[in-house]
Amino acid sequence: MAVESCLSRLTELLGDRLLFGSTTVQLNESTFNGSLIALYFVPLGDEIASIDDQALRDLYKTVNENEKKLDIIQICYPDTIDDRKCFDELTKSVPWHTVLYEYVEKRIRLRHKYRVENAEHLLILNDNHLEKVHTRNGLKLLSCEKSFPWTDLWNEKICREALKLTSNEANDTIYGLYFSAHWCPPCKAFIPQLIHAYDKIRKRINFEIIFVSSDRYYIKTINYYKIINVLYHMLIIINILLNVYMINIHIRNRRM
Template structure:
């Protein structure tokens, strides 16, 4: 198997089970993942939840009908399969459901496709985070043969197009979605845009620059709490970056609610009556909850899907537009990524001088590491950085742990003493960690050496306990 196909194993494991078992044992026939996906045009990841009644799942029937229809012409093996489905069975909540392994088996019996084995619990959890799967909501994600994402909202598209007329439902780019839409100025738009267009404003009229799409609603309390902070940040940013613009994509349930919400907003919005456009934008970016603020660069590529958190951590917007950085402060959102990628963490006191010291010794090692692995950390968007398959084997985070809740959680997870400075390699996917030798001075050279040893698997690793890993699932 060549390098280009290794992503199969990284995402789904080396073996898949065939779901059409009809025997009474708990064993399904297994096949190598790379063989299952060797001649497949589109891969469908079907996330379902075993402790939700699936017997009457109308979507499952639609998916099965589509699967059989699309593959009807390639049963003899002469042509590529148009779609192969890999079912990912999960649980909506860890209640006292009974025999989890048996319920997993029951969810798969008689289906015509493949599934990830029950034992691949960590990989399933990782996939659910990767594609932002909402607990209890069956979801269909489509991938191209190279592992790139075609659609993370294929569930909705199948419901709309059960015959697969437009399969694989490749999303239209944002400029095409908004091509014929006249955007609505917010109530205070012209106060902030005194020289703005007074007539119809279309997406093509928005100046080249960073663009934000704000998915929000008047009825949503967290949205109403965040919107004033966003407005302040928006005005600060526009003083430095006058081409920055935000477009509201509302989830309001009535025109009156929408109108009341946009009255005080200084940016543009997709009109309430453009319901299909608002829905298509939400599908395009896989929006799972509100409020969500995502930023696009001038080429339409996602810079970050979580600008809301960036504003909370950087209220003066000093690091706008918050492109991925080689070294980051350990916060909740980086803590969650520990499930997917190992990290080099330097714990220090919260004083500014200590944080500057930590960055000064971590940054050269991080820069060297990314250069060696051909990762351009400054130009790749966060969304692609943390989802592209080519980086899965070797992407490494570099973090500064200060005196905050995220640091406390990580110390509790690994059982580390409250010592600073302390350099640690956290490899949660492999349930292990290693610390730099006590007494060894932390310098640029010693950090570089520590990273090299990590890459060569030459550190003295300690196991993270089962209890710690279970607690980490709640991060």
């Protein structure tokens, strides 16, 4: 991306100025200098918030020790109220940039653009143009002590380690991705409907479902997958029994 268009995009999203400590600085082409950009969303509540961001400060200091690799932009978005005193308290000593309080529309738009829920703290790691999101789970990865950068934990690594399908297998088969998790009641309630639809579709075309777990822990994923398999085979047995029952009724009716 050209420098001019990159700067134009950043300005549109963040504004032409940013807060750095207690100083307002101009946003220009050298502000971020090609480093990854993490958007740090912090809610403004009824009272002055007290957040423990020491781990994030330590990360910021460590990764930028020899060369600037990470820029953090804090967005203090209105939650219950848009309180200036709370904003000042949250931003006065941070070592990174902050979207200005005066740019309330941009703060709100950024919140909506990145789908930040009420009272949610998020650290969203992006590329240096804010065009590609590498992960929305920066704070979780930080708490799990995952090594930075986190970009190699996701898209490319997952694709490299994924099951490879040969051209013969993939050509005439349609694949559906089913994102689900054991902690999601609606997901569990949906499984019987999904199984019913799966069987109906497979009678007409080559169709497979790939289960993609949203669980954090391996054991939870395996247990949930077992539940899905059990439900699938139970429903098959029920369908067979129903078919046998209907055939018997039909035979009895004919004899009568």
